[in-house]
Amino acid sequence: MEKLNLDNIKIRTERKIMAYNPVISLLIFFALTLILFFFFRPNKGWFWLIRNNSKSNEKVVIEDILKFLYHSEDADKSVSVIDITRTLKEREDFVIAAIDKMHGYDLISLEGDNVYLTKSGSDYALRIVRAHRLWEKFLAEKTGFNEAEWHWRAEAKEHELSHDDTDILAARLGNPQFDPHGDPIPTRTGKIANIQGTALSELPLMTIGRIVHIKDKPDIIYRQILAENIHIGSHIRVVDKSRERIVFHSDGESFTLAPIVAGNITVSILKKDVIYEENIARLSMLEEDESAKIIGIAKDMRGDSRRRLLDLGFVKGADVKIDLINPLKDPKAFLIKGTSIALRDNQASKILIKRDENHGS
Numbered sequence: 001m002e003k004l005n006l007d008n009i010k011i012r013t014e015r016k017i018m019a020y021n022p023v024i025s026l027l028i029f030f031a032l033t034l035i036l037f038f039f040f041r042p043n044k045g046w047f048w049l050i051r052n053n054s055k056s057n058e059k060v061v062i063e064d065i066l067k068f069l070y071h072s073e074d075a076d077k078s079v080s081v082i083d084i085t086r087t088l089k090e091r092e093d094f095v096i097a098a099i100d101k102m103h104g105y106d107l108i109s110l111e112g113d114n115v116y117l118t119k120s121g122s123d124y125a126l127r128i129v130r131a132h133r134l135w136e137k138f139l140a141e142k143t144g145f146n147e148a149e150w151h152w153r154a155e156a157k158e159h160e161l162s163h164d165d166t167d168i169l170a171a172r173l174g175n176p177q178f179d180p181h182g183d184p185i186p187t188r189t190g191k192i193a194n195i196q197g198t199a200l201s202e203l204p205l206m207t208i209g210r211i212v213h214i215k216d217k218p219d220i221i222y223r224q225i226l227a228e229n230i231h232i233g234s235h236i237r238v239v240d241k242s243r244e245r246i247v248f249h250s251d252g253e254s255f256t257l258a259p260i261v262a263g264n265i266t267v268s269i270l271k272k273d274v275i276y277e278e279n280i281a282r283l284s285m286l287e288e289d290e291s292a293k294i295i296g297i298a299k300d301m302r303g304d305s306r307r308r309l310l311d312l313g314f315v316k317g318a319d320v321k322i323d324l325i326n327p328l329k330d331p332k333a334f335l336i337k338g339t340s341i342a343l344r345d346n347q348a349s350k351i352l353i354k355r356d357e358n359h360g361s
Contacts, residue, residue, distance in 0.1 A: 070125035133179035182213030213266035252281030257345025284348035
C-alpha cells in the first residue's frame with residue numbers, strides 16, 4: 001500500500017513537471033529572444049555598440065599617434081615606439097596594435113625603433129591638427145568657455161569632425177590663419193603659415209614687441225602663463241633680464257617670468273619708431289578720483305563678451321570714470337557716455353585705458 005502511494009505521488013509529480021515544462025520553455029525562449037534582441041539589434045545593440053566603440057577607440061588612438069608624430073617632427077624630435085606608448089594614455093598592447101595597423105595602412109614608416117610619418121600619414125595628421133585648431137578658434141570666438149578649457153575640448157572634438165565638417169567650420173569662422181594661441185591653421189590642401197617672431201626669453205633689454213604665439217604645451221607652463229593674465233596681441237617692453245628672470249611691462253602691469261616659461265611666448269619685434277605708452281592701464285586699476293579714456297579692449301576678450309562691452313559704450317576714445325564703488329569693492333559702477341555701468345574686476349581688466357594726466361591738477 002505504501003509503495004502504491006509513492007508510485008502515485010511520483011506519477012503526479014511527473015505529470016506536473018510535464019505540464020509546467022511548456023510554460024518554462026516558453027519563458028526561457030522569450031528571455032533568450034529578448035537578450036538576443038538587445039545584444040544584436042541593428043545599430044543600437046550591445047554587440048554593435050561594443051564593436052563600434054572599439055573601432056572608435058582605435059581611430060582615436062591612431063589619430064592621436066599621428067598628431068603626436070606631427071608635432072614631434074615639427075620640433076625636429078625623433079620618436080620611438082616606447083615614446084609613443086609612454087605618451088598615450090592607453091594600454092600598451094592596444095597602442096602597439098594601432099602602430100602595426102598604421103604601418104600596414106602606409107601612414108608611418110619604421111626605421112629600427114624609430115617611427116616616422118609617411119606622406120599620407122602627414123596629410124592625415126594635418127587634417128586632425130586643422131580640425132583641432134579651428135575648433136579652438138570656434139570656442140574662443142563663439143562661446144563663453146574659459147581659455148583653459150579650449151585645448152581639452154578641442155582634443156575631444158577633433159576626432160568627430162569629418163573633412164567636410166571642418167571646411168564648413170573654417171568658412172563660418174572666415175578661414176582664419178591662426179588659432180587663439182597663435183598656432184597656424186593648415187588649409188584644406190595642407191598649406192601652413194610660419195610663425196614670425198622671437199622667444200621672449202631671447203629678446204634684448206628695452207625691446208618693444210607684440211605677443212603673437214603662446215605654446216599650450218607643456219600644460220603646466222601654459223597654465224602658469226594663463227594665471228599671469230598674459231595673452232596674444234598684448235604689447236610688451238622688456239625692462240630687466242637675467243639668467244633667473246625676465247621682467248616686462250604690458251598693459252599697465254609688470255610681469256616676471258622664469259626664462260623657461262618666457263621661452264614659450266613668441267614676440268613679434270616692433271619697429272624702433274613705435275612708441276610704447278607707459279601709462280596704459282586696465283580699467284580695473286582706475287582709482288576713484290581718476291578719469292581716463294578708453295583706448296581699446298584686450299585681445300583676449302573675444303566673441304559675444306567683446307561685443308557686449310562695445311554695445312555698452314566701452315569704445316575707443318570714450319571718457320570713463322568710477323561712478324560708484326560697492327562696499328566689497330567688486331563690482332564697481334563706471335560712468336560711460338552718461339550711463340552708469342556695473343562691471344566686475346575680471347571684466348574691467350579686459351578694458352584698456354589711458355589715464356587723464358591733467359585730472360586733479
